Amino acid sequence: MTDVQLNLRFMAACAIAREAGRLIRLRFDARDEVLKLEFKGPQNYLTETDAEVEQLIAKRIADAFPDDDFFGEEGGGSFGRDVWIVDPIDGTADFARGVPHFCVSIAFVRDGRAEVGVLYDPMLDELFAAQRGAGATLNGKPIKVSTIDDIRQSVVELGWSSRIQFEGYAAVHARLHELGAGVKRRGSGALGIAYVAMGRHDGYCELHINSWDAAAAVLIVQEAGGWTNDFLTPNCLQNGNRVIACTPALREVLEQVMNV
Ligand code: IPD
Numbered sequence: 001m002t003d004v005q006l007n008l009r010f011m012a013a014c015a016i017a018r019e020a021g022r023l024i025r026l027r028f029d030a031r032d033e034v035l036k037l038e039f040k041g042p043q044n045y046l047t048e049t050d051a052e053v054e055q056l057i058a059k060r061i062a063d064a065f066p067d068d069d070f071f072g073e074e075g076g077g078s079f080g081r082d083v084w085i086v087d088p089i090d091g092t093a094d095f096a097r098g099v100p101h102f103c104v105s106i107a108f109v110r111d112g113r114a115e116v117g118v119l120y121d122p123m124l125d126e127l128f129a130a131q132r133g134a135g136a137t138l139n140g141k142p143i144k145v146s147t148i149d150d151i152r153q154s155v156v157e158l159g160w161s162s163r164i165q166f167e168g169y170a171a172v173h174a175r176l177h178e179l180g181a182g183v184k185r186r187g188s189g190a191l192g193i194a195y196v197a198m199g200r201h202d203g204y205c206e207l208h209i210n211s212w213d214a215a216a217a218v219l220i221v222q223e224a225g226g227w228t229n230d231f232l233t234p235n236c237l238q239n240g241n242r243v244i245a246c247t248p249a250l251r252e253v254l255e256q257v258m259n260v
Helices: 003-029 048-064 092-097 166-179 189-198 211-223 234-239 248-257
Strands: 039-041 069-072 082-090 103-110 113-121 126-131 136-138 155-158 182-184 203-209 241-246
Touching: 003 048, 003 082, 003 103, 003 113, 003 126, 048 069, 048 082, 048 103, 082 092, 082 189, 082 211, 103 189, 103 211, 113 189, 113 211, 126 189, 126 211, 136 189, 136 211, 155 166, 166 182, 166 203, 166 248, 189 203, 189 211, 189 241, 203 211, 203 248, 211 234, 211 241, 234 241, 241 248
Parallel strands: 069 082, 155 182, 155 203
Antiparallel strands: 082 103, 103 113, 113 126, 126 136, 203 241
């Protein structure tokens, strides 16, 4: 694939993420104040907007790049040499409950390697974007990870989902706390990882997260000068993986902490 073809995909991902974000915001602003919650399973929310937004993104991608494969959190898809991996709303639980902390996540992956990663938070109008080898940006301006190298001065988000045993999560949380990290948990892994790319967080850890939640954000952190584990393995595409994303100086301590 030529640089021009990759650039086209990068620009398309940015435009599509913004358009999808506008639709999410429209639905969020028009929501009924009386919550009507639906679930796919325990702590696993179902909203009509996820499917609606994914269909919009899938159509835009199919129109522009008909030979590329597509895999979305809601509708699934197929994995070929060139595949788009999409989470229409990362932070669905917050979206469903009226908390304004969620984003669209779009990654373009070639031969198992993320080449483009874009996240858009429609509530803060923040577009995080990265193309491999070209750096990372927030609304077009270059971003870098923080210079924090002491865990006692760090802010680390520790993600959780019902896919993992609570004991493992509790052990990692306790260890981070003992070491002096400021530990938090919010509801969007994608944003939590992207925040490492520009110093709102110094690290993000989760014992299991899906590829559609984290593939784009991991590339953004790498391109912002951060360190991540080898997240996007062949198995991860369909089954997910653990994730660590942090400033280079916190790598050793966070790898040890996550070794439960
Ligand atoms: C979830 C969020 C959450 C993370 C979970 C994800 P969803 O994705 O990113 O923060 O901890 O692992 O499954 O369900 O909101 O798309």
